[in-house]
Amino acid sequence: MVSPANRINRVVLAAFLPLIIFLLSPCPAHAAARGRNGSQRLAAVVYVIDGDTVVIKGGDKVRYLGIDAPEKGEPFYEEAARRNAELVDKKVIRLEVCKEQERDKYGRLLAYVYADKTDVGAALLREGLARQLTIPPCGTPKAAEFKDAVASAMNRRAGLWARDVGKMAVRKTVTITPAEALGHVGEVVTVTGVVADVHKTGKVAFINFSPYRKRSFTAVVFRDGLEAFTRAGIDPVTYTGKRLSVTGRVREYNGAAEIVVNRPDQVR
Numbered sequence: 001m002v003s004p005a006n007r008i009n010r011v012v013l014a015a016f017l018p019l020i021i022f023l024l025s026p027c028p029a030h031a032a033a034r035g036r037n038g039s040q041r042l043a044a045v046v047y048v049i050d051g052d053t054v055v056i057k058g059g060d061k062v063r064y065l066g067i068d069a070p071e072k073g074e075p076f077y078e079e080a081a082r083r084n085a086e087l088v089d090k091k092v093i094r095l096e097v098c099k100e101q102e103r104d105k106y107g108r109l110l111a112y113v114y115a116d117k118t119d120v121g122a123a124l125l126r127e128g129l130a131r132q133l134t135i136p137p138c139g140t141p142k143a144a145e146f147k148d149a150v151a152s153a154m155n156r157r158a159g160l161w162a163r164d165v166g167k168m169a170v171r172k173t174v175t176i177t178p179a180e181a182l183g184h185v186g187e188v189v190t191v192t193g194v195v196a197d198v199h200k201t202g203k204v205a206f207i208n209f210s211p212y213r214k215r216s217f218t219a220v221v222f223r224d225g226l227e228a229f230t231r232a233g234i235d236p237v238t239y240t241g242k243r244l245s246v247t248g249r250v251r252e253y254n255g256a257a258e259i260v261v262n263r264p265d266q267v268r
Helices: 004-024 077-088 120-126 143-155 165-172 178-184 223-231
Strands: 039-048 053-056 061-064 092-097 109-115 174-176 188-194 197-200 205-208 217-221 243-253 256-260
Touching: 039 077, 077 109, 077 120, 109 120, 120 143, 174 178, 178 188, 178 217, 178 243, 178 256, 188 217, 217 223, 217 243
Parallel strands: 061 109, 174 188, 217 256
Antiparallel strands: 039 053, 039 092, 053 061, 092 109, 188 243, 197 205, 205 217, 243 256
Protein backbone atom coordinates (compact mmCIF):
# COMPACT_ATOMS: atom_id res chain seq x y z
CA MET A 1 0.00 0.00 0.00
CA VAL A 2 1.30 3.46 -0.91
CA SER A 3 1.44 5.79 2.06
CA PRO A 4 -0.26 9.21 1.89
CA ALA A 5 3.14 10.92 2.10
CA ASN A 6 4.55 8.94 -0.86
CA ARG A 7 1.36 9.59 -2.82
CA ILE A 8 1.78 13.33 -2.28
CA ASN A 9 5.46 13.17 -3.35
CA ARG A 10 4.51 11.41 -6.58
CA VAL A 11 1.82 13.98 -7.35
CA VAL A 12 4.27 16.85 -6.75
CA LEU A 13 6.95 15.20 -8.89
CA ALA A 14 4.51 14.59 -11.74
CA ALA A 15 3.38 18.20 -11.61
CA PHE A 16 6.88 19.67 -11.71
CA LEU A 17 8.61 17.10 -13.94
CA PRO A 18 7.92 18.98 -17.21
CA LEU A 19 9.36 22.19 -15.69
CA ILE A 20 12.45 20.34 -14.45
CA ILE A 21 13.03 18.81 -17.89
CA PHE A 22 12.59 22.22 -19.55
CA LEU A 23 15.09 23.92 -17.22
CA LEU A 24 17.71 21.21 -17.70
CA SER A 25 17.32 21.07 -21.49
CA PRO A 26 19.42 23.39 -23.73
CA CYS A 27 17.53 26.06 -25.60
CA PRO A 28 17.45 25.06 -29.31
CA ALA A 29 18.53 28.53 -30.43
CA HIS A 30 21.67 28.41 -28.29
CA ALA A 31 22.43 24.71 -28.01
CA ALA A 32 25.99 23.88 -29.08
CA ALA A 33 27.18 20.52 -30.31
CA ARG A 34 30.78 19.67 -31.00
CA GLY A 35 31.72 19.43 -34.67
CA ARG A 36 34.98 18.47 -36.30
CA ASN A 37 36.11 22.09 -36.18
CA GLY A 38 34.35 23.40 -33.08
CA SER A 39 30.91 24.20 -31.70
CA GLN A 40 27.83 24.14 -33.88
CA ARG A 41 25.03 26.63 -33.41
CA LEU A 42 22.04 28.07 -35.22
CA ALA A 43 21.77 31.76 -36.09
CA ALA A 44 19.45 33.99 -38.07
CA VAL A 45 21.05 36.14 -40.77
CA VAL A 46 19.85 39.74 -40.68
CA TYR A 47 22.27 41.32 -43.17
CA VAL A 48 24.76 40.21 -45.83
CA ILE A 49 27.89 42.38 -45.95
CA ASP A 50 29.65 40.79 -48.93
CA GLY A 51 30.55 37.41 -50.36
CA ASP A 52 32.10 35.98 -47.20
CA THR A 53 30.73 37.99 -44.26
CA VAL A 54 27.25 38.31 -42.72
CA VAL A 55 25.62 39.82 -39.65
CA ILE A 56 23.49 37.52 -37.48
CA LYS A 57 20.75 38.28 -34.97
CA GLY A 58 22.35 39.76 -31.89
CA GLY A 59 24.82 41.85 -33.89
CA ASP A 60 27.71 39.40 -34.36
CA LYS A 61 29.53 39.37 -37.67
CA VAL A 62 30.43 35.97 -39.12
CA ARG A 63 33.48 35.57 -41.38
CA TYR A 64 33.36 32.39 -43.47
CA LEU A 65 36.29 30.03 -42.97
CA GLY A 66 38.35 28.69 -45.85
CA ILE A 67 37.32 31.18 -48.53
CA ASP A 68 38.08 34.74 -49.61
CA ALA A 69 35.44 36.47 -51.73
CA PRO A 70 36.30 39.51 -53.88
CA GLU A 71 36.55 42.88 -52.15
CA LYS A 72 34.71 45.98 -53.29
CA GLY A 73 36.27 47.19 -56.53
CA GLU A 74 37.48 43.72 -57.54
CA PRO A 75 35.93 41.66 -60.36
CA PHE A 76 32.88 39.63 -59.27
CA TYR A 77 32.43 41.51 -55.99
CA GLU A 78 28.78 42.25 -56.70
CA GLU A 79 28.11 38.74 -58.02
CA ALA A 80 29.63 37.11 -54.93
CA ALA A 81 27.69 39.32 -52.52
CA ARG A 82 24.44 38.77 -54.41
CA ARG A 83 24.90 34.98 -54.52
CA ASN A 84 25.74 34.88 -50.82
CA ALA A 85 22.53 36.79 -50.12
CA GLU A 86 20.54 34.29 -52.19
CA LEU A 87 21.96 31.46 -50.11
CA VAL A 88 21.70 32.88 -46.58
CA ASP A 89 19.90 36.22 -46.27
CA LYS A 90 17.01 36.19 -43.76
CA LYS A 91 17.54 32.47 -43.19
CA VAL A 92 18.50 30.42 -40.16
CA ILE A 93 22.00 29.09 -40.83
CA ARG A 94 24.15 26.56 -39.03
CA LEU A 95 27.58 27.72 -37.92
CA GLU A 96 30.52 25.44 -37.25
CA VAL A 97 32.72 27.78 -35.24
CA CYS A 98 36.48 27.34 -35.02
CA LYS A 99 37.42 25.90 -31.63
CA GLU A 100 41.06 27.06 -31.71
CA GLN A 101 40.17 30.68 -32.48
CA GLU A 102 36.50 31.54 -32.22
CA ARG A 103 36.97 35.16 -33.34
CA ASP A 104 39.45 37.11 -35.41
CA LYS A 105 41.10 40.34 -34.30
CA TYR A 106 38.09 42.30 -35.61
CA GLY A 107 35.75 40.38 -33.29
CA ARG A 108 34.10 38.40 -36.09
CA LEU A 109 33.06 34.80 -35.50
CA LEU A 110 35.11 32.42 -37.66
CA ALA A 111 32.91 29.61 -38.95
CA TYR A 112 31.95 27.25 -41.73
CA VAL A 113 28.39 28.13 -42.76
CA TYR A 114 25.53 25.90 -43.87
CA ALA A 115 22.10 26.94 -45.19
CA ASP A 116 19.35 24.53 -46.25
CA LYS A 117 21.90 21.68 -46.15
CA THR A 118 24.18 23.67 -48.48
CA ASP A 119 27.82 24.25 -47.56
CA VAL A 120 27.85 27.95 -48.46
CA GLY A 121 31.64 28.30 -48.69
CA ALA A 122 31.95 25.29 -50.98
CA ALA A 123 29.09 26.55 -53.15
CA LEU A 124 30.74 29.94 -53.66
CA LEU A 125 34.04 28.24 -54.54
CA ARG A 126 32.37 25.90 -57.06
CA GLU A 127 30.71 28.86 -58.74
CA GLY A 128 34.00 30.74 -59.03
CA LEU A 129 32.82 33.53 -56.70
CA ALA A 130 35.56 33.08 -54.09
CA ARG A 131 39.11 31.84 -53.79
CA GLN A 132 40.31 29.30 -51.28
CA LEU A 133 42.01 30.80 -48.23
CA THR A 134 43.48 28.17 -45.91
CA ILE A 135 44.95 29.74 -42.78
CA PRO A 136 45.82 27.21 -40.05
CA PRO A 137 44.47 26.05 -37.76
CA CYS A 138 40.87 27.05 -38.45
CA GLY A 139 40.93 26.75 -42.23
CA THR A 140 42.45 23.27 -42.50
CA PRO A 141 39.58 20.82 -41.74
CA LYS A 142 37.90 21.36 -45.12
CA ALA A 143 40.97 22.30 -47.15
CA ALA A 144 40.88 19.19 -49.38
CA GLU A 145 37.15 19.50 -50.01
CA PHE A 146 37.42 23.19 -50.84
CA LYS A 147 40.39 22.49 -53.11
CA ASP A 148 38.18 20.15 -55.17
CA ALA A 149 35.50 22.87 -55.36
CA VAL A 150 38.06 25.35 -56.72
CA ALA A 151 39.28 22.78 -59.26
CA SER A 152 35.71 22.39 -60.50
CA ALA A 153 35.36 26.15 -61.00
CA MET A 154 38.74 26.39 -62.73
CA ASN A 155 37.89 23.55 -65.12
CA ARG A 156 34.71 25.34 -66.12
CA ARG A 157 36.40 28.76 -66.14
CA ALA A 158 33.61 29.99 -63.88
CA GLY A 159 33.56 33.44 -62.33
CA LEU A 160 37.02 34.45 -61.11
CA TRP A 161 38.62 31.80 -63.30
CA ALA A 162 37.33 33.28 -66.55
CA ARG A 163 39.97 34.49 -68.99
CA ASP A 164 41.55 37.90 -68.32
CA VAL A 165 39.95 38.36 -64.89
CA GLY A 166 43.40 38.53 -63.27
CA LYS A 167 44.47 41.24 -65.69
CA MET A 168 41.30 43.21 -64.89
CA ALA A 169 42.09 43.10 -61.16
CA VAL A 170 45.67 44.25 -61.64
CA ARG A 171 44.65 47.22 -63.76
CA LYS A 172 42.27 48.47 -61.06
CA THR A 173 44.69 48.41 -58.13
CA VAL A 174 46.83 51.24 -56.78
CA THR A 175 50.59 50.65 -56.84
CA ILE A 176 52.48 51.51 -53.64
CA THR A 177 55.90 50.92 -52.07
CA PRO A 178 56.49 48.37 -49.27
CA ALA A 179 56.94 51.25 -46.77
CA GLU A 180 53.46 52.56 -47.63
CA ALA A 181 51.68 49.22 -47.23
CA LEU A 182 50.82 49.59 -43.53
CA GLY A 183 48.79 52.68 -44.39
CA HIS A 184 46.57 50.62 -46.73
CA VAL A 185 45.37 47.85 -44.41
CA GLY A 186 42.11 46.38 -45.72
CA GLU A 187 42.68 47.68 -49.25
CA VAL A 188 43.52 45.73 -52.41
CA VAL A 189 46.75 47.18 -53.79
CA THR A 190 49.87 46.28 -55.72
CA VAL A 191 53.06 46.52 -53.68
CA THR A 192 56.24 46.92 -55.73
CA GLY A 193 59.78 46.63 -54.41
CA VAL A 194 62.95 44.54 -54.14
CA VAL A 195 62.85 41.32 -52.14
CA ALA A 196 65.39 41.35 -49.29
CA ASP A 197 65.08 37.65 -48.43
CA VAL A 198 62.73 34.66 -48.47
CA HIS A 199 62.20 32.66 -45.29
CA LYS A 200 60.68 29.28 -46.18
CA THR A 201 59.52 26.31 -44.11
CA GLY A 202 57.66 23.22 -45.21
CA LYS A 203 54.27 24.89 -44.82
CA VAL A 204 54.78 28.59 -45.45
CA ALA A 205 57.06 31.02 -47.28
CA PHE A 206 57.69 34.62 -46.19
CA ILE A 207 58.76 36.86 -49.05
CA ASN A 208 60.25 39.81 -47.16
CA PHE A 209 60.74 43.22 -48.73
CA SER A 210 62.99 44.19 -45.82
CA PRO A 211 65.25 41.98 -43.66
CA TYR A 212 63.29 39.20 -41.93
CA ARG A 213 63.75 40.48 -38.38
CA LYS A 214 63.01 44.09 -39.38
CA ARG A 215 60.22 43.39 -41.81
CA SER A 216 57.80 46.16 -42.80
CA PHE A 217 56.04 44.30 -45.63
CA THR A 218 55.87 40.58 -46.40
CA ALA A 219 54.08 38.45 -48.98
CA VAL A 220 52.99 35.28 -47.16
CA VAL A 221 52.43 32.04 -49.06
CA PHE A 222 50.68 29.30 -47.06
CA ARG A 223 50.63 25.59 -47.91
CA ASP A 224 47.91 25.69 -50.59
CA GLY A 225 49.65 28.62 -52.23
CA LEU A 226 52.99 26.80 -52.16
CA GLU A 227 51.35 23.85 -53.91
CA ALA A 228 50.09 26.22 -56.63
CA PHE A 229 53.62 27.64 -57.03
CA THR A 230 55.05 24.11 -57.26
CA ARG A 231 52.54 23.19 -59.97
CA ALA A 232 53.64 26.29 -61.87
CA GLY A 233 57.30 25.29 -61.49
CA ILE A 234 58.17 28.28 -59.27
CA ASP A 235 60.16 28.25 -56.04
CA PRO A 236 59.56 31.47 -54.06
CA VAL A 237 63.16 31.30 -52.79
CA THR A 238 64.28 32.39 -56.25
CA TYR A 239 62.62 35.77 -55.71
CA THR A 240 65.43 36.92 -53.40
CA GLY A 241 67.02 40.09 -54.76
CA LYS A 242 64.43 40.52 -57.49
CA ARG A 243 62.06 43.42 -58.04
CA LEU A 244 58.49 42.12 -57.61
CA SER A 245 54.95 43.39 -57.68
CA VAL A 246 52.49 41.64 -55.33
CA THR A 247 48.75 42.23 -55.66
CA GLY A 248 46.23 41.49 -52.92
CA ARG A 249 44.50 42.74 -49.80
CA VAL A 250 46.81 44.22 -47.17
CA ARG A 251 46.43 43.07 -43.57
CA GLU A 252 48.36 43.90 -40.41
CA TYR A 253 50.18 41.26 -38.39
CA ASN A 254 52.39 42.01 -35.39
CA GLY A 255 52.81 45.61 -36.43
CA ALA A 256 53.84 44.86 -40.03
CA ALA A 257 51.93 44.80 -43.31
CA GLU A 258 51.44 41.65 -45.33
CA ILE A 259 49.52 40.20 -48.27
CA VAL A 260 48.51 36.53 -48.36
CA VAL A 261 49.45 35.07 -51.74
CA ASN A 262 47.28 32.14 -52.82
CA ARG A 263 48.37 31.81 -56.43
CA PRO A 264 51.39 32.65 -58.62
CA ASP A 265 49.62 35.24 -60.75
CA GLN A 266 49.47 37.57 -57.72
CA VAL A 267 53.25 37.97 -58.09
CA ARG A 268 54.89 39.56 -61.11
